[in-house]
Amino acid sequence: MGQLRLLKGLDSCVGRIAVWIAAFIPQRLPAGPPASFLLIRPGGIGDAVHLIPTISAIKTAYPDATIDVLAEKRNSAIFRLSPQIRRVFHYDRPAELFRTLRTTYDVVIDTEQWHRLSAVVARLTRAPVLIGFATNERARLFTHPIAYSQDYYEIDSFFRLLAPLGIEQREVSFPFLAIPREAAERGGALLREIKGKTFVTIFPGASIPERRWGAERFGKVAEMLAALGVAVVVVGGKEDEGQGEMIVAGGTGVNLAGRTSLSETAAVIRKSALLVSGDSGVLHIAVGLGVPTVSLFGPGRAKKWAPRGDRHLVIDKGLPCSPCTTFGTTPPCPIAARCMNDITADEVCTAVTVLLTATGVLPSCCGKNEWSES
CATH class of the missing domain: 3.40.50.2000 (Glycogen Phosphorylase B;)
Known part of the structure; x- marks a missing residue:
């Protein structure tokens, strides 16, 4: 920085x-x-x-x-x-x-x-x-x-x-990112820890504090997925290790934060059923790999950065003061990043189950469940 x-x-x-x-x-x-x-x-x-x-x-x-x-x-x-x-x-x-x-x-x-x-x-x-x-x-x-x-x-x-x-815009084909063989092999080796289970990737990190949602809330999402028989794999840098440990503390999955290069992180994401993340570079990697996403937007400009298409669900509270990021610069927030903190774990859990059901990972009955933060 x-x-x-x-x-x-x-x-x-x-x-x-x-x-x-x-x-x-x-x-x-x-x-x-x-x-x-x-x-x-x-x-x-x-x-x-x-x-x-x-x-x-x-x-x-x-x-x-x-x-x-x-x-x-x-x-x-x-x-x-x-x-x-x-x-x-x-x-x-x-x-x-x-x-x-x-x-x-x-x-x-x-x-x-x-x-x-x-x-x-x-x-x-x-x-x-x-x-x-x-x-x-x-x-x-x-x-x-x-x-x-x-x-x-x-x-x-x-x-x-x-x-x-003279080059006209064309429809983007997915995936448009390619994983090097060595990174794919390394990612596969790390995923042996979840023993072949279907898994969702969580990235809790952010480039600025105002975009962080919090390990406790991500942990609730992990607990919900565990109840459905879906594991969680946390990815991120060294700075995300502590949050990763908190998210999987209940034995819901594995924390790979700080253990992978960027290409190895991409290899892990490619094998996942879905990525849950804030507005981040890792979110866009998942999109480029053709992996479904649930994304959390607050300070960032969803119109410019949020994933498009029915394989992606975007949660954005749409507060009058957001988005506030302009040309990559976010001003200090006088209301403690309400745009992110007002997003509840229940909302994210519902979005995750709906998307996993729509993509065939979960049976249709699961998409109708309501998840409580209590």
């Missing part, structure tokens, strides 16, 4: 000046159909997942072209789940950033929505075609600035970046 604050601080302090200077950098002239692409994607896991269908569309339109990605350490592992990508460089590793700038590309697409420095990086490549969102001064640096709205589903927003290339 410290490095993230540093990057945002640098963008705020020097971004406008850097944009003004970079606007004078000359570009190369285009020479025929594009044969090489660079997509710049700083930020979190969710953005990275939602960008994969756009990458697939580029590869379909230009099957012989190479596609590289300039990402951050915190989201780069997602791009290992896309076979269309040739190389992944790191935006926050200077040696790799400079290597990217020394590489010749025909098209550079900056997929960042607001911060300016990624647009400066795009201009420094001197690619003949530069595409990016026109949300502020950054628009000056692109040959093709694209309008951006926080009311568009994020997958749709990324597809809009392809309009200058």
